[in-house]
Amino acid sequence: MPGSLKEETALLLEDYFQHRAGGAALPPSATAAELRRAAAELERRERPFFRSCAPLARAEPREAAALLRKVAAQLEAEGGLNWGRLLALVVFTGTLAAALAESGCEEGPSRLAAALAAYLAEEQGEWLEEHGGWDGFCRFFGRHGSQPADQNSTLSNAIMAAAGFGIAGLAFLLVVR
Amino acid sequence: MMPGRTIRKPAPPAAPAERDAVAECALELRRIGDKADLQQKVLNLITKLFCPKT
Numbered sequence: 001m002p003g004s005l006k007e008e009t010a011l012l013l014e015d016y017f018q019h020r021a022g023g024a025a026l027p028p029s030a031t032a033a034e035l036r037r038a039a040a041e042l043e044r045r046e047r048p049f050f051r052s053c054a055p056l057a058r059a060e061p062r063e064a065a066a067l068l069r070k071v072a073a074q075l076e077a078e079g080g081l082n083w084g085r086l087l088a089l090v091v092f093t094g095t096l097a098a099a100l101a102e103s104g105c106e107e108g109p110s111r112l113a114a115a116l117a118a119y120l121a122e123e124q125g126e127w128l129e130e131h132g133g134w135d136g137f138c139r140f141f142g143r144h145g146s147q148p149a150d151q152n153s154t155l156s157n158a159i160m161a162a163a164g165f166g167i168a169g170l171a172f173l174l175v176v177r
Numbered sequence: 178m179m180p181g182r183t184i185r186k187p188a189p190p191a192a193p194a195e196r197d198a199v200a201e202c203a204l205e206l207r208r209i210g211d212k213a214d215l216q217q218k219v220l221n222l223i224t225k226l227f228c229p230k231t
Contacts, residue, residue: 020226025195041183042213045213046209049205049209056198056202059178066196067199070199071199071202071203071206074199074200074203074204075203075206075207075210076209077203079211082210082211083214083217084209084210084211084212084213084215084217085206085211085214086207086210086213087210087213088207088209088210088213089206089210092202101203139208140184140217140221141217168208
């Protein structure tokens with residue numbers, strides 16, 4: 001149902017924007033927690049770029065929403081959408097929302113959340129449904145544990161296992177020669 | 178012109194500076210998004226291969 005996807009998307013985005021602006025509320029769902037975590041990680045990794053985007057937000061939320069739609073359309077024009085691009089778009093919109101809120105436009109974040117939710121549910125709804133909706137997002141970004149510590153531990157286990165196989169292979173080659 | 182009907186002007190075309198900013202932003206977001214997507218796919222693959230229980 002496109003209506004419910006749009007509502008779910010708007011709620012998730014609003015929660016992330018509020019969290020990013022310093023809101024202390026707990027995430028309302030596991031999906032919201034996963035979106036917060038993945039977005040914060042991407043924002044931290046690409047901070048210089050996202051910071052440089054903040055001045056693009058005008059005082060008017062309508063103008064920021066129009067800019068967002070243009071960027072979103074160009075983003076997916078070449079190669080379509082993938083989860084990484086969707087996450088980058090969410091972080092970009094969060095940057096615009098935070099800039100609007102800082103400039104005193106209180107309804108900016110919710111207007112931008114509504115604009116991005118409309119774009120994702122109406123224009124990319126088919127892609128989202130095909131890829132499992134927001135559950136698909138959680139499966140893609142969050143299957144290794146919800147906490148960063150869990151992720152690190154999973155990644156270290158994987159690296160240790162790969163290193164183990166490598167050492168075993170080398171030992172085997174030395175014995176055979 | 179029909180009385181009582183207003184003529185809607187078409188939206189003004191975006192200024193070249195804004196067009197450039199939009200294109201540059203979209204390009205960079207595409208690069209960042211594709212990189213994040215690839216990194217996560219590799220991580221998912223490694224996890225699937227070496228930690229099938231997670």
